[in-house]
Amino acid sequence: QKEVEQDPGPLSVPEGAIVSLNCTYSNSAFQYFMWYRQYSRKGPELLMYTYSSGNKEDGRFTAQVDKSSKYISLFIRDSQPSDSATYLCAMSVIQGAQKLVFGQGTRLTINP
């Protein structure tokens, strides 16, 4: 079993829909949680960063962490075609970007 599980999709939704992306994990020592967006043939770009449990909102994006369930989510409101990308969750036991453990990534397509 992988430390971080993420449904690879693909996920296809109409423009304007609310998108929910999720990851589950098995290592209870993870404290730092991130979501990255990766466009085709590009490097990952950090979208959201959360420490411990709770919610964090940034514009149309909301990240949720439920450490008791070992479950994290990313919500995208009013989705746009430009949101079409692969979304990767990542986690770490320690602060810093060394030894991040990534999910497999979910490929998302927003249809106009």
Add this chain to the structure above:
Amino acid sequence: GAGVSQSPSNKVTEKGKDVELRCDPISGHTALYWYRQSLGQGLEFLIYFQGNSAPDKSGLPSDRFSAERTGGSVSTLTIQRTQQEDSAVYLCASSLSNANTEAFFGQGTRLTVV
């Protein structure tokens, strides 16, 4: 520079040859990371540098893999006697320090071993 720069963008090499992949981090970033992204896999950590030293090399898959960083800037990842299973996208990232979780990734080097 404006972002993390990696070269070459693409590399096709014959099995058994050595390859060098280069990463030029964002100016002033002291921490530098190498990750590998294989088809159907997530990103996997290879090695990281704080300055010129590599406190954690635990992700390097075999002794055919090595990396160095000079002048606290450019890093080179070397793969000796390449194998087909080495085919992947090799991503480099940098951050202000190893206590800073926001890392900026380059576009990667797509390595194909034939």
